[in-house]
Amino acid sequence: MDCGTDPAGLRVVGMSSDRIIQVGRDILSKNNRIAAENRARFVADDLVVYNLLSSPGAGKTSLLVRALSELKRKIPVGVIEGDQQTSNDAERIRATGVPAVQINTGKGCHLDAAMVGQAYRLLPPLNGGILFIENVGNLVCPAAFDLGEACKIVVFSTTEGEDKPLKYPDIFAASSLMLINKIDLAPMVDFDLNRTIEFVTRVSPNIEVLPVSARTGEGFGALYGWLQKQPAHRRHLVEDTTG
Amino acid sequence: MALCEGIMEIVEEEARRRSFSKVRTVCVEIGALSHVDAEAMKFCFPVVAVRTIADGAVLEIVELPGVAWCMACSRSVEIAQRYAPCPCCGSYKLQVTAGEKMRLKELEID
């Protein structure tokens, strides 16, 4: 099939005059480029950014509401809301006194880097703090769209079935932390923590797992501890300059 | 849908850069471990391409295998899905090394 390449990058196939142009570009390159710009901006602003992913209703907003009330007393915090499950997610955040920008994703099933870059400009300065991005409730394509975050956190809940990590491996493989929310319901739904951990480490060997309850506050001490020890933005800075 | 739009963006950029105005075939490479459903892409591409320079173009999809490094047997193995065990030793301690990307490989133009 390969009949030689001319200097312009055109290849003549067989006897026809069909022209083949070699492209070789990553389909996500545009998003990745904007994500890298976001990341550089976040690092310059000394901000750690987390991209929160889950199925609809796993409890992302509830977790944020509880955690923000505590975190805001110590450091600047802000939220970019992409979840439209309930249209008042940003309102629920603002009720805690934390600034939030709602992104209107329309029928979109994920956030992309350009949306986040624009929304970020609408937030007050958060230097030295944490920005949470609540992604659209969807376990499929958000895995492919880098937003410029330091890392991804996947929220899984005890009512979803232990084998979810096997059904949507990409999201779990891309995440640094898995929060197992609604742990207060574990006895009612016969939730098997060990089985869940076994499945998730199969698809994501290095993921950390924390059981929590946005309802009772169980596990939040461990979550604050995890957030505190993240040198995530610096790690990314190093990756960016070497790769 | 967003991925098909990503393809069209690259096609149109290439068209401007290399000045062509009609695309007959768009060939993309999809890694077995990328987040893409090839069937869904085949379905949505013609819709996104309507009234563009790739209107009516054929979308050719080349699927590339997933490759991972098995930490237990210290070698490269082929895997079909991310959560698959090593086909040699059955271990789940694998580091994916290839098959995660999706690339627009080449265009056939008029």
Ligand SMILES: Nc1nc2c(ncn2[C@@H]2O[C@H](COP(=O)(O)OP(=O)(O)O)[C@@H](O)[C@H]2O)c(=O)[nH]1
């Ligand atoms: N029992 C229980 N319910 C919860 C918990 N966290 C969230 N919920 C409920 O789950 C539903 C969805 O929560 P929400 O935070 O809106 O989920 P999101 O779509 O991921 O943002 C709401 O009815 C919450 O009250 C929890 O830890 N325990």
Ligand SMILES: [Mg+2]
């Ligand atoms: Mg929500």
Ligand SMILES: [Zn+2]
């Ligand atoms: Zn999507």
Ligand SMILES: [Zn+2]
């Ligand atoms: Zn092996």
